Amino acid sequence: MPRKLAAGNWKMNGTQADLAELAAMAEASDAEGPEVLICPPATLITAAAQAAPAMAIGGQDCHAEPKGAFTGDLSAAQLIDAGATYVILGHSERRDAYEEGSDDVRAKARAAQSAGLTAVICLGESETEREANNTLDIISGQLAGSVPDAATPENTVIAYEPVWAIGTGKVPSLEQIAEVHDFMREKLSQRFGEEAAKNMRLLYGGSVKASNAEGIFAIENVDGALVGGASLKAADFTPIIKALAAS
Ligand SMILES: O=C[C@H](O)COP(=O)(O)O
Numbered sequence: 001m002p003r004k005l006a007a008g009n010w011k012m013n014g015t016q017a018d019l020a021e022l023a024a025m026a027e028a029s030d031a032e033g034p035e036v037l038i039c040p041p042a043t044l045i046t047a048a049a050q051a052a053p054a055m056a057i058g059g060q061d062c063h064a065e066p067k068g069a070f071t072g073d074l075s076a077a078q079l080i081d082a083g084a085t086y087v088i089l090g091h092s093e094r095r096d097a098y099e100e101g102s103d104d105v106r107a108k109a110r111a112a113q114s115a116g117l118t119a120v121i122c123l124g125e126s127e128t129e130r131e132a133n134n135t136l137d138i139i140s141g142q143l144a145g146s147v148p149d150a151a152t153p154e155n156t157v158i159a160y161e162p163v164w165a166i167g168t169g170k171v172p173s174l175e176q177i178a179e180v181h182d183f184m185r186e187k188l189s190q191r192f193g194e195e196a197a198k199n200m201r202l203l204y205g206g207s208v209k210a211s212n213a214e215g216i217f218a219i220e221n222v223d224g225a226l227v228g229g230a231s232l233k234a235a236d237f238t239p240i241i242k243a244l245a246a247s
Contacts, residue, residue, distance in 0.1 A: 002153060002199045004034035004217075005224035006241045007120060008231025009060065009088055009205075014040050022052040024234030025241070029054045033245040034224060038231065039088050039120075042074055049083030058086030058120065061094060064107035066115070076115035087112045088226075090122045090146050092163045102145025110148045113155040120157045120226065121146050122205070127164035135162075135176075136183055143187055151192065153199035158184060159226040165206025167228060174215055177204050181221035210239035217247035 008025075010018075022038060029036040029052075039058040040048050049057045059079040066075050079087055089112065090105035109119040123142035125135045139160070147156065160180050165171055172180075181202050189197035204216055205226030216222055224244055230236040 002201050002223055004244050004247070005037060005157060005201050005203060006034050006237070006244050007037040007058075007086075007157075007159075007203060007224065007226045008039065008237055009091070009226060009228050010038065010040045010044075010232060011060070011093070011228060012041060013232055014044055016044070016047060018232070019044065019047055019051045021232065021234045021237075022048055022055065025237055026052045026054045028234075028238040028241040028245075034241060036241055037086055037120075039086065042079070042082070045079065045082040045084050056085050057083055058088060058117075059084045060088050060091070062087050062089070062108055062112055062117070064104070064111045066111065076112045076117050079112075080115060080117060084117065086118045086120055086157075088120045088122065088159075090142075092122065092124055092161060092166060096163075102142050105146040106148050109146065109156070110150070113148060113150060118155050118157060120159055120203070122159045122161050122226070124161040124163050124166075124206070130162065130164065135180065139180055139183060140187060143184060144191075147188075147191075151196075151200070153196055153201070157201045157203060158188070159203040159205050160184065161205035161226060167207070169207050171207045171212055171216075174219060177216060177222065178219045181219060185221045208240060210236065210243065213240045213243035214247070217244050 037056040062076045063073040112119045125138040201223040203226045208225045
């Protein structure tokens with residue numbers, strides 16, 4: 001069984017003053033428990049890595065090219081240089097706002113993995129797609145299109161994040177989460193083999209809170225969570241880490 005992962009995505013939130021939260025979160029991280037990852041804004045990666053050496057630190061995006069004239073972008077090697085070991089790719093906020101398609105996500109994931117980062121590749125259906133009963137088709141397409149052929153349990157984590165559940169307080173039923181996670185595990189198994197698929201961590205993301213974490217973590221193919229709003233404060237994130245440790 002892979003080591004579980006409690007991941008926090010701070011999105012465009014946080015300044016130096018918020019690093020104090022990391023120290024409190026780090027107290028809930030221990031070598032026996034789940035791995036804890038925080039992906040702060042890029043401006044805080046180095047300081048976060050120094051402030052919380054027991055936790056993993058990640059970026060929220062990277063460019064597919066290793067360097068060049070890409071104003072405002074960051075390469076995978078630059079994230080590593082700053083102290084990151086993970087990078088979130090294909091988050092729906094980037095798929096939507098920057099029109100990133102699965103081909104773009106796969107190219108970025110290849111660059112990240114080649115540089116030595118673990119890519120947290122996000123997928124998820126919109127509310128319209130869910131209502132039209134297209135969820136599994138969407139997941140299948142995004143999984144096939146976004147995950148590089150060189151994916152391994154070490155360099156890849158998959159995060160299922162229904163777009164309609166992000167920041168809304170709406171959460172799929174436990175049966176709906178289980179259905180998608182079982183489906184992803186099976187698809188990964190067909191492509192990468194049973195052993196690799198079993199060890200590739202599958203996270204659920206979308207309005208995870210202390211109050212719903214226990215139920216979500218009890219689902220067989222959920223290996224952790226990608227948490228947005230509830231990862232900003234130790235008081236909110238620590239109970240989620242503890243629920244994962246207890247699952
Ligand atoms: O990356 C995290 C997700 O977008 C979930 O965000 P949320 O926990 O605020 O719903």
